[in-house]
Amino acid sequence: MVLRKDDASPASTGVRAWSRTSWRAVALVAGAALFSSCTVMSVLSPEPRATVGQISASAAPARGMQRLVPSNPMMTGYPRVDLAPREQASVMPASEVACRQELRRLGVTYRDLAPINDGGSCSIDWPVQVSGLSGDIRMQPAATLTCRMAATFASWTRSELAPTARWRYMSGVDTIHQGSSYSCRRIAGTSTPSEHSKGNALDVMRIALKNGRDIDVRKPGWFAFRQRALLNNVRAGGCEYFSTVLGPGYNADHADHFHFDIKERRNGRVACH
Numbered sequence: 487m488v489l490r491k492d493d494a495s496p497a498s499t500g501v502r503a504w505s506r507t508s509w510r511a512v513a514l515v516a517g518a519a520l521f522s523s524c525t526v527m528s529v530l531s532p533e534p535r536a537t538v539g540q541i542s543a544s545a546a547p548a549r550g551m552q553r554l555v556p557s558n559p560m561m562t563g564y565p566r567v568d569l570a571p572r573e574q575a576s577v578m579p580a581s582e583v584a585c586r587q588e589l590r591r592l593g594v595t596y597r598d599l600a601p602i603n604d605g606g607s608c609s610i611d612w613p614v615q616v617s618g619l620s621g622d623i624r625m626q627p628a629a630t631l632t633c634r635m636a637a638t639f640a641s642w643t644r645s646e647l648a649p650t651a652r653w654r655y656m657s658g659v660d661t662i663h664q665g666s667s668y669s670c671r672r673i674a675g676t677s678t679p680s681e682h683s684k685g686n687a688l689d690v691m692r693i694a695l696k697n698g699r700d701i702d703v704r705k706p707g708w709f710a711f712r713q714r715a716l717l718n719n720v721r722a723g724g725c726e727y728f729s730t731v732l733g734p735g736y737n738a739d740h741a742d743h744f745h746f747d748i749k750e751r752r753n754g755r756v757a758c759h
Contacts (some may be wrong), residue, residue, distance in 0.1 A: 490513035491550055495678065495723050503688055511600065514752070514754050521598045530563065539687060541746070543640065544696070555653075576683075578612065579738050581613045582633055585633035585637055586598075586614075586633055587632060588637045589614070589633065589636060589637055589640065590627055592619075592620055592637065592640040592641060592644060593619065593620030593621070593640075593644075594616060594618065594619055594620070594636060594637075594640045595616070595617050595618030596614045596615060596616045596617065596636060597614065597615050597617075598612070598613075598614055598615075599613040599614065599615050599630065600613075601613070601617045602630075602668065602685070604670045605670075606670075606683075607676070607679035607683050607684060608670035608679070608683045608684075609683075609684070610630070610631075610632055610668060610684065610685040611709050612632070612633060612737045613630055613631065613632065613668065613685055614630075614631060614632070614636050615629070615630050615631075615634050616628060616629045616631060616639075619639075619640050619642045619643050619644070619662070620640065620643070620648075620649060621644070621648055621656075621658055621659065622660075622718075623643065623648070623658075623659045623661065623662060624660065624661040624662070625661075625664060626661055626662070626663055626664070627664070628689055629664050629667035630666075630668040631667050631668065631685045631688065632684070632685040632686055634686075634748060635649075635687070635688065635747070635748055636683060638728060638748055639688055639746065640721065641727060641729075642724055642727040642746070643659070643662070645723075646719070646720055646723035646726075646727070647662075647693070647720050647723075649661060649722055650716055650719045650723070651695055651716065654712050654719075655695055655697065655699060655712065655716070656697070657695040657697035657699065658695065658696045659693060659694075659695060659696070660694045660695055660696045661693075661694040662690060662693055662694075663690070663691045663692045663693070663694065664688055664690055664691065665689040665690070665691040665743050666687075666688070666689040667681055667682070667687070667688050667689075668682060668683075668685045668687070669682040669683065670682075670683050671683060674739050678758045680749075680751050681730070681748070682748035686745050686747050686748050686749065687730075687745065687746065687748075688745075688747070689743045689745050689746075690703060690743055690744045690746070691703055691736070691742065691743045701716060701717070702742075703714055703717065703733065703734065703742060703743050703744050704734060704741065704742045705734040705735065705741070717733075720744075721733055721744065721758075722758075724744070724746055724756035724758070725745075725756055728746045728747060728748055728750055728756075729747065729748050729750070729751055729754075729755075729756050729757065730745065730746065730747040730748075730757045730758075731745070731756075731757070731759070732744070732757070732759045733743040733745065733746065733759070734759050735759070736759040
């Protein structure tokens with residue numbers, strides 16, 4: 487006999503009802519266990535995969551150049567790279583120490599600078615910045631030079647320039663206006679490094695006196711007798727101190743200033759024009 491759905495016995499119907507109830511209970515118990523193993527706090531507070539300064543094995547490598555900055559946590563574990571200039575010897579040579587003693591004896595106001603190295607011949611191992619000379623003479627702007635050049639110029643100023651100004655104008659020198667001290671460049675029209683690139687040269691544009699008169703190095707007029715005499719005297723006197731003295735009349739490049747340098751030449755020759 488085939489049973490139809492309507493003909494099922496009460497016993498079989500009870501068995502099926504009991505099975506459905508049991509499976510629902512098992513599902514509820516499993517869900518509760520899963521929920522208890524994943525709390526709200528565990529979801530909101532995940533364990534970090536990598537500490538700051540370390541790269542996680544799962545982290546994708548960064549593309550391109552990375553800036554070494556503290557705000558980038560992936561780079562803080564790396565040392566900072568500084569491209570510093572050529573290191574200076576820790577002990578100043580005896581010749582430089584003696585030169586600075588000479589600067590103080592000459593009444594020079596100066597300060598030591600860090601080594602300069604701009605490549606090629608453009609460098610000074612032990613540069614000084616001169617802002618004043620004996621007799622309360624100011625240097626404007628302050629000149630960056632080798633100590634030897636600074637001492638030579640200070641000697642010339644004290645022994646030649648200042649006495650000539652007092653003799654010709656009855657006045658002391660107030661300010662020397664310079665147009666170039668250290669400068670990384672070549673001699674115009676050549677491939678030869680200028681003495682400026684070594685800190686061994688200084689260009690004087692004009693000289694202000696304490697009485698208010700301003701002496702421009704440019705070639706003076708026909709009737710500027712005192713000014714012409716002063717410039718001629720200091721120019722000639724410079725040849726006793728420097729190995730090169732160039733000024734107005736030499737060429738167009740020196741029409742508005744005196745160029746002084748201490749370039750070393752064979753047999754001690756001097757270029758004085």
